[in-house]
Amino acid sequence: MIWASLKRNPLGLVGLALLIAMLVMALGANWIAPYDPTRQTGEPFEPPSAAHWLGANDIGQDILSELIYGARISLLIGVLAAGIAMVIGTGVGLLAGYYRGAVGILLMRLVDVVLVIPFVPLMVLLAAYLGQNLWNLIAVIGLLIWARPARVIRSQVLSLAEREYVTAARAAGARDGHILIKHILPGVLSLALAQFVLATSSSILIEAYLSFLGLGDPTQKSWGAVLFYAQARNAFLSGAWVWWVIPPGLMITASVLGFALLGFALEEALNPRLKARAATTSWRAPTSPKAKPAVNKSPVSR
């Protein structure tokens, strides 16, 4: 069903293609990259040449290879941080949606608090206290972005909890834990998947942002770290930004865009309310001519 819906969404397919490309790059870095990015293979600040398509960085490492290997770090951070966010977000969403009393209110206020935490100052603090390494970065990003998925999932739980089969289960004497896990969780899993993809997208961007500011782990070759060195070694003043800043920028944009497009598409395919909206509005102009008749045939519209 997901695939069927996705097939009708060209933007979603573009996103999927971008992600597959990134994934291939990350997994096949050993074979694709022309050099080992940790070795000095060129002159420091070497401009692009046949040997080094994107030139060399400040200590003569091949920038193209850095970017290809960087896909590993950036995707790893994105996926793991999003994973943390989803575990917390799904848990909080389930509980807050199911227990609508004091527990729900308390949890939702917590969500509100997390939503407004300014993460740069927090990151500075955590970098100082925990040390700047990859795992801390992942944990911090995960802890900062779970609130939005939690809200989305809660709203779905609110509706699921009123369904007849849930009422029936309760009447039959099922315990809350049983109902939550057996009856409600399956109903939000597909939604969680879409949220996970979107969270990955923001994690990658946040990582790049923090690393660029020097708050990430400067000894890891993520795309943000490449930008950090480009900025620190004055690529903007010396003209080297053409090959040292734009390519990592494009990589970040492409992966964020890929995850975001796929996320939107999945959300649309999996979230019943959005599906209905997509059928009645044409806010996504590029897809509307084809999508409309197709969606009209869908069971929900009938």
Add this chain to the structure above:
Amino acid sequence: MFTTRRFIALFVLVGLFALAACAAPTPEPTKAPPPPAATSVPAATSVPVVTKAPEPTKPPAPTATTKPVSLRMAILADESTLNPYTYVFGYPGWNMLNLVYDTLFILDADSLPKPWLAKEDKISADGKVHTITLRNDVKWHDGKPLTSADVKFTYEYYQKVVRARFSTPVRNAKIETPNETTVVITLPNPNPSFLIEPMADAPILPKHLWEGVADPKKFDNATGSGPFKLVEYKAEQFYRFAANPTYFAGKPAVDELLMPIIKDPTTVFSSLKTGEIQATTRELSPELVKDFSSAADMKVQRGAGFATTLLLFNSERAPWNKKEVRQAVSLAIDTQKLVDTVLLGFGTQGNPGWIHPQSPFHDPAVKAEFNVAKAKTLLDNLGYKDANNDGIREADGKNMEGTLLVYSNNPQRIRAAELIAAAVKEIGISFKVTALEVNSLDAKVWPDFDVAKGRDFDLSMWGWSAPVQVNPVRMVALVHSDPVIGNSNVGGYKNPAADKLADELRVTTDLDKQKTLVRQMEALIAQEMPFVLLYYVDGNYVYRTAAYDKWVYQKGQGIFNKLSFLPGVKP
């Protein structure tokens, strides 16, 4: 639902925007500088305001040649109100302080102490009594004469109200003033570096204004005797100095000096390119030297830099407590390659004996050595071999590995650390480079800036500022095992022979004997390797020649000094 979408879409947009902005030639908008982003943005935006209105009576167009010289020289951080207790950074804060105040001696272009407010200093045979004769033509900015009473008051004030830099060198000194122009200082012990610290370092304060000041941090009267008067200071924005026309060494060649605070180095140098500022206290990064040197209206002055960059061992922790291990690490590192790669050649290879090769105290016989085979032999002879074939040798059953700490805000040093880690791998030692935020690193290596509090690290990238190198007797502080005398011995190095030599050096005032002892100490450090001296970064300072071009490069310390504004004055 839509808010989530918008949120994500916004992120994507921001990414695209960042790119678009990066592509623009003048990149200020993207230069959100690191941590204190919130405070730095207003500072950066305030700069144009400052530069627009330096003084209403002086239109910026430099048409007539008789116009007073006005100079805009950017600094990178606020230095607070300028008094000896409030200025923030040793550089450029102390140098700014010295535009307003004077010292008894001054460091000349070779960084050697020469008389300034003092006409001469006679040292007694036992080295304990300094009889200083003052000039009699020096006046405070308010017209009152500067006399021996001011000197006595100032040094006693430093004894009473502590700021370590100025207070430590005058501790337990007795000061007498037989007449208006004579000061007699009696020290408990001879101090060979007394001419440098405090004489050429501690600013003399006006007694008639400072008497009764209990909390100098709240006292913001910057009346001094120096070549400039501080006429305006706007926190986080700028300092404005005006020439002191009655300065005893002559009126400075710059009539107005405006020092805007621009926190982002990239903005500093792009402002220099556009002519919004004409000079900066900030050194030019190696990668920009070529670009700025070729500009017709700018000049880059290059000179030796005395600031050091070193690889520090925790000499209390195995296996780094073994001299041979430290020697092997040193032999494995090609410091010339570090200079060529990290500094693009704009630096000087480290002298393992600490002293900069251009210092008059350096012994040319002491040289850096790069010899991987010899390093391996040293370790083999200790019996430290790679028995389990994992590429890392074992020392007494434990892998020879350690964490190499480095400041996360210093990309140059991170790169050097990475190259060092790769180099020692060749001899079977594993360094794991870990970048730490400045305060966290200091807390591990130099807790509370007090070596008596111990240390918790294996290895660290480290460095000392230029003044530590200017005064060769400071070597004592680097190696002495007593935490009070060896207050810069951050690696916890301990060796009775070094202590003995240091004890002799720190009380020797005879210059020839001092030179001999300094050379012995240099040889000892090169042999013992409490640290590996990696390199000294050369200073490259760029300025616009049309605005002002009489800068004096003070050896090892750069162009921002009092003498740069007093052309022709040779102390």
